[in-house]
Amino acid sequence: MRPIVQSKKLQHVRYDVRGPILVEAQRLEAEGHKILKLNIGNTAPFGFEAPEAIVADMIHNLPDAQGYSDSRGIYSARTAVAQYYQARGLTDTVVDDVYIGNGVSELISMVLQAFVDDGNEILIPAPDYPLWTGAVSLSGGTPVHYRCDEENGWNPDLDDIESKITPNTHALVVINPNNPTGAVYSEDIVKGLVDIARRHNLVLMADEIYEKILYADEAVTPIHHHVATYAADDVLCLTFSGLSKAYRVCGYRAGWVMVSGPKHMAEDFLEGLTLLANMRMCANVPAQHAIQTALGGYQSINELIVPGGRFFEQIKLANRLLNEIPGVSCVEPQGALYCFPRLDPEAYAIEDDQQFVIDLLRAKKILVTHGTGFNWFEPDHFRLVTLPDTEVLTEAIGRIAEYLETIRR
Numbered sequence: 001m002r003p004i005v006q007s008k009k010l011q012h013v014r015y016d017v018r019g020p021i022l023v024e025a026q027r028l029e030a031e032g033h034k035i036l037k038l039n040i041g042n043t044a045p046f047g048f049e050a051p052e053a054i055v056a057d058m059i060h061n062l063p064d065a066q067g068y069s070d071s072r073g074i075y076s077a078r079t080a081v082a083q084y085y086q087a088r089g090l091t092d093t094v095v096d097d098v099y100i101g102n103g104v105s106e107l108i109s110m111v112l113q114a115f116v117d118d119g120n121e122i123l124i125p126a127p128d129y130p131l132w133t134g135a136v137s138l139s140g141g142t143p144v145h146y147r148c149d150e151e152n153g154w155n156p157d158l159d160d161i162e163s164k165i166t167p168n169t170h171a172l173v174v175i176n177p178n179n180p181t182g183a184v185y186s187e188d189i190v191k192g193l194v195d196i197a198r199r200h201n202l203v204l205m206a207d208e209i210y211e212k213i214l215y216a217d218e219a220v221t222p223i224h225h226h227v228a229t230y231a232a233d234d235v236l237c238l239t240f241s242g243l244s245k246a247y248r249v250c251g252y253r254a255g256w257v258m259v260s261g262p263k264h265m266a267e268d269f270l271e272g273l274t275l276l277a278n279m280r281m282c283a284n285v286p287a288q289h290a291i292q293t294a295l296g297g298y299q300s301i302n303e304l305i306v307p308g309g310r311f312f313e314q315i316k317l318a319n320r321l322l323n324e325i326p327g328v329s330c331v332e333p334q335g336a337l338y339c340f341p342r343l344d345p346e347a348y349a350i351e352d353d354q355q356f357v358i359d360l361l362r363a364k365k366i367l368v369t370h371g372t373g374f375n376w377f378e379p380d381h382f383r384l385v386t387l388p389d390t391e392v393l394t395e396a397i398g399r400i401a402e403y404l405e406t407i408r409r
């Protein structure tokens, strides 16, 4: 028999958040080691529970959720999403603008498959959430990474974006709040991004899954600005969000994409998107029932993101402890669930950051993700998930500090 090989379409597709390093972690676990996994933004293993109303709603609807639904999603969920954006100034949003998916992940792939032709260039932030880059490659497109500026709070460098636009550029991806940097973009930056899309006739793809995870303190009050509200009626915008993070139910797989702007100019693309939605029948129906309850009711996330709340205390502590390590600096995250510290090359001569992460894993049994796994340009960053409680985080960052001491110049 011939060797069975993966398709050539996967040649440039990477997803290092769950890649070779996780395989090494699993090998160590099989040997009996206990690994502290700080590599995935998965809330449940760290003791976060879904709001009770969401679980109750799913249980209540389970007997009626056995059949396929409308491929774009059940009516109540799509209405709830449409109303959510109406209340945020997008008053023209209607039910038909909303597609429900098995998490944002599925919708990113579906949208790109429906939109991208071979060789189309899609602008993606660096660092990025790497699914975007992988999904663009898989759809035949060319990911083009624009720089987010660490010295400017990791805000996108608008000049860099402009300089990378060619006649072949078709869309601009914005991840705000950002994974992995935790940046929450200012209104001026969001307006600047929309202005670039408008002037160069680009479709905006806004991944806003962390929109409700913002950390206000005495020094800053981050505000999330929906890209779509600035795109108005002349720039097509696809806004992605879902229940995974703010509602702590990433295992339920419930997300949506909302279409706004000049929809009459996008009828053909939307027909393609609906075709792909039809081909996968529908998103899992029980979790769709959670969407209306989640968006409408009491927002328990607000308790977690203020002083005294776990998300807040953990991310602030992690940021402080990382900054205390000689040669390590971390821009304070204003949102999301991650720290993305820099390892000063003067102090740490790291040429291969994946190898650095593997060495750290073997030495200290801590799993983090290397910065180039987020398509960052240099091997000088890593990402740490801030979901463990403060005691575990202190232990974890202590072990990282110990390891760094052994390799510091």
Ligand SMILES: Cc1ncc(COP(=O)(O)O)c(C=O)c1O
Pocket (backbone or CB within 6 Å): 041, 102, 103, 104, 105, 106, 129, 175, 178, 179, 207, 209, 241, 242, 243, 244, 250, 253, 254, 255
């Ligand atoms: C920026 C970003 N977008 C999308 C996703 C995927 O979310 P979902 O669970 O809805 O597929 C994640 C998950 O970590 C993410 O960080």
